[in-house]
Amino acid sequence: MYDLIILGSGPAGCTAGIYAVRAGLKTLIIAGSRWGGQPMTTTLVENYPGFPEGVQGPQLMTGMRKQAERLGAEIINSDFTEVDFSIRPLKIFIGEKYFQAKSVIIATGARSIWLDVPGESKLRGKGVSICATCDGFFFRDKNVMVVGGGDNAMEDALILAKIAKSVTVVHRRQEFRASKALQDKVFAEPKISIIWNGELVQYNGETKLDTVNLKLKAQNSKLQFKIKNIDINITMQQFINETMKQFGGGKLIKKERDYIIWQLPIDGVFVA
Numbered sequence: 001m002y003d004l005i006i007l008g009s010g011p012a013g014c015t016a017g018i019y020a021v022r023a024g025l026k027t028l029i030i031a032g033s034r035w036g037g038q039p040m041t042t043t044l045v046e047n048y049p050g051f052p053e054g055v056q057g058p059q060l061m062t063g064m065r066k067q068a069e070r071l072g073a074e075i076i077n078s079d080f081t082e083v084d085f086s087i088r089p090l091k092i093f094i095g096e097k098y099f100q101a102k103s104v105i106i107a108t109g110a111r112s113i114w115l116d117v118p119g120e121s122k123l124r125g126k127g128v129s130i131c132a133t134c135d136g137f138f139f140r141d142k143n144v145m146v147v148g149g150g151d152n153a154m155e156d157a158l159i160l161a162k163i164a165k166s167v168t169v170v171h172r173r174q175e176f177r178a179s180k181a182l183q184d185k186v187f188a189e190p191k192i193s194i195i196w197n198g199e200l201v202q203y204n205g206e207t208k209l210d211t212v213n214l215k216l217k218a219q220n221s222k223l224q225f226k227i228k229n230i231d232i233n234i235t236m237q238q239f240i241n242e243t244m245k246q247f248g249g250g251k252l253i254k255k256e257r258d259y260i261i262w263q264l265p266i267d268g269v270f271v272a
């Protein structure tokens, strides 16, 4: 029986683990098969204090994990499959096996959904990004393309409009799914232009993004677009559906647009 079980081992899970063991709590971190979370998929993190030259994402997360372990947290790399928060102690299942705890911190984070088109994996971090707040700085005074039509795409386009020379939003449909307020801001921003009914089908470039191929549905034509920087922001639906399944359908989680809303409070269950 643990005082605390933490679900997830990204920055939130590891930080919670470090604080918990230092507070004397017997702590288990269920790290997940993708331990370390999102920073494991990136290169240079420049905004983490204490690293004047920046730090590689995997190096940062290896350090956080080691720190939690050294202080006494137990860590297992499996994915939990189910939870039972209806009785106490709280139960976390990994298949048939389960662990019990007085408290649980959910730190399962988020997952980026990439476009999964040719050239993408090779050019990630080399002009292809999924986070304007993280990478916008590298796009200063450049021409940037944003792919997507939801709230996140609008927010990223607006962030990039403050930094980049120009922003082109490419969307598969004739209208955005984003909230009206965000759409209005995007339409009013002179630096942003929009390509409707366009689908990004390929990235080109060897060591850096050079051009992208767009398929334009309306004209049934293809276009090669010279662009050095792309920000992808498409729907998180698949991730939300998976998360809902793990946490017992709609009892704990409500979907609101592309976000998860936790139906708390439940005694002893927290979200980080």
Ligand SMILES: Cc1cc2nc3c(=O)[nH]c(=O)nc-3n(C[C@H](O)[C@H](O)[C@H](O)COP(=O)(O)OP(=O)(O)OC[C@H]3O[C@@H](n4cnc5c(N)ncnc54)[C@H](O)[C@@H]3O)c2cc1C
Pocket (backbone or CB within 6 Å): 007, 008, 009, 010, 011, 012, 013, 030, 031, 032, 033, 034, 035, 036, 037, 038, 039, 041, 042, 044, 045, 046, 047, 078, 079, 080, 081, 107, 108, 109, 110, 111, 112, 130, 131, 134, 135, 246, 272
């Ligand atoms: C490519 C990229 C670059 C980025 N660059 C920056 C940057 O430069 N600066 C910056 O500030 N932010 C950056 N970010 C954003 C930053 O990584 C996230 O904000 C941060 O990782 C969120 O931390 P988290 O701990 O909440 O969640 P996550 O990092 O998403 O971690 C979630 C954890 O939960 C685990 N998990 C999920 N489901 C289960 C399960 N069933 N069982 C067990 N574990 C599970 C996952 O395996 C993972 O370990 C970047 C993100 C990406 C993808």
